[in-house]
Amino acid sequence: MGAETDVSGTRLRRAGARRGLPWLVVALWVVLLAVAAPFAGKLGDVQSDRAVDYLPTNADSTQVAKIQDTLPGGESTDLVIVYHRDGGLTAADRATADERVAAIAREHPLSARPEGIGSKDGTTVMYPLSTTGPGQDDEARTTFVKDVRDSVGGGGGLQVRVGGPGAMNTDSMEVYGSLDGPLLYTTVAVVAILLILIYRSPFLWLVPLVVAGLADLLSMAVVYGLHQGFGTTVSSQSAAVMTILVFGAGTDYALLLVARYREELTRRALPLDAMTAALRGCGPAVVASSGTVAAGLLCLLAADLNSSRGMGPIAAVGVLSALLAMTTLLPAVLVLLGRRVFWPLVPAYGQEPRERRSVFAAMGGVAGRRPVAVLVTGGVALGALALGMFSLPGELKLEDSFTSRPESIVAMETLATAYPERSSQPVTVITPTGRADETLAEVRGIRGVAGAERVRDGGGWTELAVTAQDLPESAGERATVQALRDGLDGSHVGGPTAQQMDLEKTNSRDLRAVVPLVVVAVLLILIVLLRSLVAPLLLVAAVVAVWAASLGIAGLVLEPVLGAKGTDPGLPLLSFVFLVALGVDYGIFLMHRVREETLAGAGPTDAALTALRTTGGVIASAGLVLAATFSVLMNMPMTNLLELGFVVAVGVLLDTFLVRTYLVTSAAVALGRRIWWPGALSRRPQDEDPAREDGAELLARR
Structure with a gap:
């Protein structure tokens, strides 16, 4: 009797401990957030959008910027004040201009007294x-x-x-500095609306949204720690992308977990038991997919571009923070709230799921009947869309980097019209002081140079300000910059145009270096997760095709529809990393369910179609949320963010509604058990009815 009492008491204590687990998780999160909040608030203080924060580490223009920091006075701020009257400047206009500029020279320590340069048409000085x-x-x-x-x-x-350049940099920093509030509010609003439509509940949508917000707070604190501890570059662009990923990926994980939790509530009486079963069912897929996304993003550490290299760990922190919150805090809060959080569609214990013909069942029917035809048609469609890449606009110029027209851009446009014969921004040459006069003479003799003068000395270096004959960022000015680099030994050439040239060159190098690394890293992880070679190759090939098609659509839309006058040099690389990592994310969700059904004894066709029918709605909802969050970037006033948001959003939608729904499912049906080769699932079990599998394959071919 005593032994029975002890056993009963032990069981009660264990049950009590399990019931107290959600409260413990919430308490731990309260402590964690209390520690993180002060550091999260400091992230804005360490964000920097100076040119050197985006430049390649070892580029010539980067060396110029670094040496300028060591010269007397440090980095220079270069401005051009532009006075213009459409009908021509009057004598009073010139007098006013001279007086105002002289007053500015008296109030500020300028490097030299500004001299007015009038245009040939008399409209501008x-x-x-x-x-x-x-x-x-x-x-x-x-x-x-x-x-x-x-x-x-x-x-x-x-x-x-x-x-x-100085005014343009200031306008850029002001634009970037204004992103945080609108970006966060717009993202929250978009996710809230979609969750309300998906859940059809006045309460449930708020839980994952609040948890995602807390995950964003945690990620900001961690990124601040990365900056302080490892010097990670934190730009406004990387911080914006991190927020998008926290809400987008976090909501995706919440959708998968809540869907499985709702399903388990009809099978188990206690919410805690249902949540435990839900975590066991979909938890491995969520952890594996988020780990794959983080690994793909971390491949950006191999980039030479400072902004890209910094974005890798920052974006990975966002994904992993979302994973932690959605697999610990969200389950605890849902269990504590109980079934009533689903009101008015409360899942009851013992409730039989309603049988209804879903759109994904119909799509699966098409893929099951004619898998090869679907595969060929989809592949041809993606290939045709990819051809649009050849229509992408040319390289993005500094003056076109804003979607609006700030004052600095209007000034540069006025100068381009009034002074078509000369550049209005300097090309900077840094040369050893011992041969500064010799270098100055060489510079003045180089074709395309309109003038050059000695500026500052310090630390064994001398700064020369060079004026090109051609307009800023024109082919002629680029040729002049290249001629300076080719003709001057031991000197460095920088300035806005040189920086753009280095950005383009380095982005091309990073694309060649990082893309294979991402493909190999993701492929290896998928091979381990799926215990197959064929399925991972299929998933990676699919997401690469989606990336090419998305860039093709961008080539058809960016300039004629969205008004983008150039393509950001970093767009191909960043869009590839995000689309491959996030696209494989959905592939893991689908193939994990296919594997689960196959292990349960289903034939290849039944396993693929059941997986699509049961996960299609959740994956579609997740894809819509992720695409919507990235599309928020399209409302930001920077062209690079607009382009990245468009390409990733389009790619996610293509991946969700074409590739996952039709192509991957069709490939799984057409390949049968061969999709799991060389793993154990590729071999037919001895107790499986061959007629059943053959019949399924016959159905698939019809």
Whole structure:
């Protein structure tokens, strides 16, 4: 009797401990967030969008920027004040301009007194000016540019704009600095609307949304730690993408877990037991898929471009933070809220699932009857779409990097019209001080150079300011930059155009280096997870085809429809990493269920169609949420974000509704057990009825 009492007491204590587990998880998260919150609030302080933060590590223009930081006064801020009147400048206009610029020169420590340069048509006069006063201090640089803009006057038909690299950088930082709030609010609103439509519940949608917000807070704290501990570059672009991934991927994981949890609630009386079963059922797929995404993103560490290399770990932190929150905090909160959180569609214990003909069952029927025809048709369609890549607009110029037209861009456009014969932005040459005069003479003799002057000395280096004969970022100015690099030994050539040239070259190099690394890393992980070679090859080939088709659609849409005047050099690489990693994510969800059904004894066709029928709705919902979150980037005022958001959103939709639904399912039906080769599932069990499998394959061929 005593022994029975002890056993009973032990069981009660274990049951009590299990019931207290959700509360313990919530308590641990409260402590974790209390520690993380102060650090998360500091992330904005370490974000930087200076040119050097985006440049390649070892590029010539990067060396120029680094050496400039060591010269007296540090990094220079170069502006061009532009006075313009459509009918031609009057004598009073010129006097006003001279007076205003002289006042600016008295108030700020400029490198030289600005001299006005009039245009040949008499409509414009520009005053180039440079200062090292702000140095590397972004806030001081912004204050200086604003002071100049407030002091230039204008009115009465006299138009005044402040442009130049310094003004353009300030406008860029202001745009990036304004992203955080609108990006977060818009993302939350989009996810909330979709969750309300998916769950059809006035309460349930709020739980994963709040958990995703807490995951975002945690990821911000971790990224701040990465910056402090390892010097990871944190740009506004990478921070924005991280937020998108936390909400997009996190909501995807929540959709899968909640769907399985709802299903288990009809089989088990206690919510805790149902959640335990749900985690056992879909948890491995969620963990495996998020791990694959993180591994693919971390391949960006092999990139030479600072912004791309920093984005890899930052984006991976976002995905892993979402995984942690959705597999610990979300289950605990759902268990504590009980069944009532699903109101009004509360799943009851013992409730039989409603039999209904779903759209995914109908799609599976098409794939099951004519798998080869579906495969060929889908492959041809993706190939045809990929041809649109040849219509992508050319390289993106600095002046086209905004979707709006800030003051610096308007100033540069005015200069391009009024001074078609000369450049309005400097090309910087850094040369050893011992041969500065010799280098200056060589520079002035190079074809395409309109003028050059010695600027600053320090640390054994001398800075030369070179003016090209051709317009900024034109083919002529690029040729001049290349001629300077080819003709000057021991010197470095930088400036805005040189930086763009280095960005393009490095992005091409990174594409060749990172893409194979991502493919191999993802393929190896899939081979281990699926215990097959054929299925991983199929999934990777599918997502690569989706990436090519998405870029093809971008080639047909970006310029004529969205008004983009160029293609961001980093678009191919970043879109590839995101689409391959996230696309394989969905492939794992589907193939994990196919494997589960096969292990349960289903034939190849039944396993594939059952997997599509049971997971199709969840994967479609997840794809819509992820595509919608990335499309939020299209509303941001930077062209690179617009293009990345468009390509990834289109790719996710293609992957969700064409590749996963039709092509992967058709391939699974057509290949049968061969899709699991050389694993054990590729061999027919001895107790399996050959007629059943043959009949399934016959159905698939019809």
